[in-house]
Amino acid sequence: MAPSSALSTVSVIRSDVDRELSVFCADHRGRLLEIGDELAPAMDALETMVSGGKRLRPTFAYWGWRGAGGADRDERMIRAASSLEFLQACALVHDDVIDNSDTRRGLPATHRRMAKMHADQGWSGDSEGFGQGAAILIGDLCLAWSDEMYQASGFAPDTLQRGRVPFDAMRTEVMAGQYLDTLEQVRGTATREAALRVMRYKSAKYTVERPLHLGAALADRYEELAGVYTDYGIPLGIAFQLRDDLLGVFGDPTTTGKPAGDDLREGKRTLIVAETLERSGSADAERFRELLGAPDLSVASVEWMCSLIETSGALAACESLVEDYAGQALAATEHPELADDARGPLRDLVVAATRRSH
Amino acid sequence: MAPSSALSTVSVIRSDVDRELSVFCADHRGRLLEIGDELAPAMDALETMVSGGKRLRPTFAYWGWRGAGGADRDERMIRAASSLEFLQACALVHDDVIDNSDTRRGLPATHRRMAKMHADQGWSGDSEGFGQGAAILIGDLCLAWSDEMYQASGFAPDTLQRGRVPFDAMRTEVMAGQYLDTLEQVRGTATREAALRVMRYKSAKYTVERPLHLGAALADRYEELAGVYTDYGIPLGIAFQLRDDLLGVFGDPTTTGKPAGDDLREGKRTLIVAETLERSGSADAERFRELLGAPDLSVASVEWMCSLIETSGALAACESLVEDYAGQALAATEHPELADDARGPLRDLVVAATRRSH
Incomplete structure (x- = not known):
């Protein structure tokens, strides 16, 4: 499929x-x-x-x-x-x-x-x-x-009021996440922690966790399900963003995808970049850092960067993280509080959001 | 005072x-x-x-x-x-x-x-x-x-829901008014109608009418008072903006005010500009139009523009509009539906917002 x-x-x-x-x-x-x-x-x-x-x-x-x-x-x-x-x-x-x-x-x-x-x-x-x-x-x-x-x-207005907790948190979090992302770009931060924090707020909470929380709150079951949806939503959201970042570097194998190297030209401080820098020798890391975000990045430079991502072990580490996080999200769908007819679709969403083409 | x-x-x-x-x-x-x-x-x-x-x-x-x-x-x-x-x-x-x-x-x-x-x-x-x-x-x-x-x-959530009508309208109107204002600047429109429309949405409804409506809706008396507050708020809001525009051209006689000519340097398409252009001969109007918004506008040019605003009759027309609108707002405070103890403060607000210094 x-x-x-x-x-x-x-x-x-x-x-x-x-x-x-x-x-x-x-x-x-x-x-x-x-x-x-x-x-x-x-x-x-x-x-x-x-x-x-x-x-x-x-x-x-x-x-x-x-x-x-x-x-x-x-x-x-x-x-x-x-x-x-x-x-x-x-x-x-x-x-x-x-x-x-x-x-x-x-x-x-x-x-x-x-x-x-x-x-x-x-x-x-x-x-x-x-x-x-x-x-x-x-x-x-x-x-x-x-x-x-x-x-x-x-x-009913009372019901809407209950939903305001996740609704309001979602807006503050996505704006804060976007601000931190902008800040990481100009500061040149490229640590795992910084990349994971941006993914957490800008992607995982915003795209997956808070929308799920909103649905639970509107059904008046926020207390019972908030933890389950966090256990499902945060890993899935990070896995989804990481898959998207991998596609942004290596391209989408399907015809509709992004061109390879796009995110490297834009200089995005993704987790892939952080993993590569932390796993490479200082000379390679320095060259990678210099090339990252160069607007006139040549095809040869993109190829060299992609090969460093592979040989440093960053690619395998990121792929393995996608698998781990997807597994955590799948495990969360077993929670007894979840309505049975939602388990299948929630599992399908994990598979759809984390596979190798979009 | x-x-x-x-x-x-x-x-x-x-x-x-x-x-x-x-x-x-x-x-x-x-x-x-x-x-x-x-x-x-x-x-x-x-x-x-x-x-x-x-x-x-x-x-x-x-x-x-x-x-x-x-x-x-x-x-x-x-x-x-x-x-x-x-x-x-x-x-x-x-x-x-x-x-x-x-x-x-x-x-x-x-x-x-x-x-x-x-x-x-x-x-x-x-x-x-x-x-x-x-x-x-x-x-x-x-x-x-x-x-x-x-x-x-x-x-109570029900009460808040009643207030959403003016609250939501206010946001759409101020954004639409700001868009139209931006548009008038780049199109160089300087008609009375265009200036009045921007004042209506960006100032009168946003600053006066809709906040009054919100207060009435939260007190559950929107139906009875919306019309009264429109009769008070639209003329007061326009008078207030017009007074502000006059201060932006001629300066504030109190020491804390804006420098004279500021709005002329910025090229704002105010009602004063529209009145001046519509009341001047074509040569004067053309020169006024050319000078308006010139970043290096000289003191002599500002003086010439201010004198055209006066001699064309635009200044007197605008002063007289401020008086007329303030009078309309004051008259609206006589409405029998209004609570008596609010009449005095609503009248004071008219006086404070439209006098010759801020």
Whole structure:
């Protein structure tokens, strides 16, 4: 089974999420256009950002709910889960400004798209600056709409209030994780501990653990299940990010993947980099450090870096970590508190998220 | 009576707001430092942004509550009102990035402060870029914490849900207003209608009307008072912004004010500019347009522009608009639905917000 189809097996709510987001966007497009017609291009850019992606966070929130005994395809839960896509849209739009990225999911990043509109219209001032400003505001709208959609999901206000603990923690953690990530890049930190901490907050808690906690809280079983979902979510989230990082260095064997060496050119301080530096002799480590993030990195240099990752033992160590963490997550699905019909999907999600192609 | 003391007379909750924000920040500083000690400078920068300012939005929210019969200095209302300061902090931090502003309230803007830290530490990469990225994330934290503080204010979940209508509208409107403002600057639009629309959304609804609506909704009297507060809040908000714009051109006669001509150098498309252009001959209008926003604008040019604003009749028209709008707001305080003990403070707020020095 290809991993994307493995993911789609458990993403039974994917089309429901798409529908709920479309309904919310149509309503809010109307509100924006009442303020001014000129807001249409900003709304178009915003809607593009919530139209794509794997819907990972809603999927984990939904299975967190089902694992806590929540009803099959409950519409309130689908709306609450969908609201996490607006948070993710904010994170992506703002991260692309922060990292000065050109593209996102094969399309121009939001700030590039808005800069192009500025240039095409021949407006005064700096197109890049306009694009960045517009993207900051579009991301802000996404962040505000995330909790607006959550609060309007249809759950009773008391229930929503219970869900605020993981909902609020998730937002603080992803922003703190992103700040630490930015900090590690400029400080040139490349220790295992630093890499693991960023993965923990920016990926594991944000993508897996907190969405599961949210589902449990909305089903009023947070107390019983928070620990189980942490035991499942943290290792799975780290394994998932590590698999993604390996694909970012060695490329995706399927045709749709990233080009090999991409993350090395960008200079990302991943766990793979930390493992390589800590396992190499000082001359090799120094050369690796110098090449990392060089914008004009040659194919030969990428090949040399990849071979050091292999010969140092970092690749095997990371692959083995993925296996270990996946195993821990699988073991957590045996917990007796979990509803039986969620065990299979939660296991499938481990397999889908950690296999060698995405 | 000096205007600042007039404002403080009605800002009886100012020290309560300061206290509630300090309590919230102390708690959230602890949460951030648990994630990583390196988050301390970001938290310091964030706390600086919520420590200053006139507390206008909490003040209007509080008097909206009192005008709806809400209890004197209700702690829940003070917390809900204080949460608006986090929204304002997000708006300021992000606006300063968007406008590339150097200072805010006499201190370095957040992105400049964070850029300086990067430079002082000798970290790798671009200090400006790091500062902007950090400021985007600090603003995001403020935006997330605004609704977190609102939801944790202590009102019953049902009551909070009622307040979401103005709370949510306020956020969408200020972001849309800021986008339109950015758009007007680059398009060089300078019509009365465009300037009034930006003032309506970015100032009047955001600063006055929606906070009043929030207070009324939390007192469960939104239906009865929404119209009264709109009749009061929109004209007062426009008058307040117009007074601020006049001070931005002609300077503040008190010693603490802005330097004269500041807004002309920045090229702001205010109503004063629109009135001047629409009331001047084409040669004068063209020269005014060319000078507007020139970074090296001479003192002589500023003087010429100020004299055109006067001789064209734009100054008198704007002063007269401030009077008219203030009069409309004062008239709205006569409405029988308003609680009697709020009439005086609501009238004082009109006087304080629209007089010739701030």
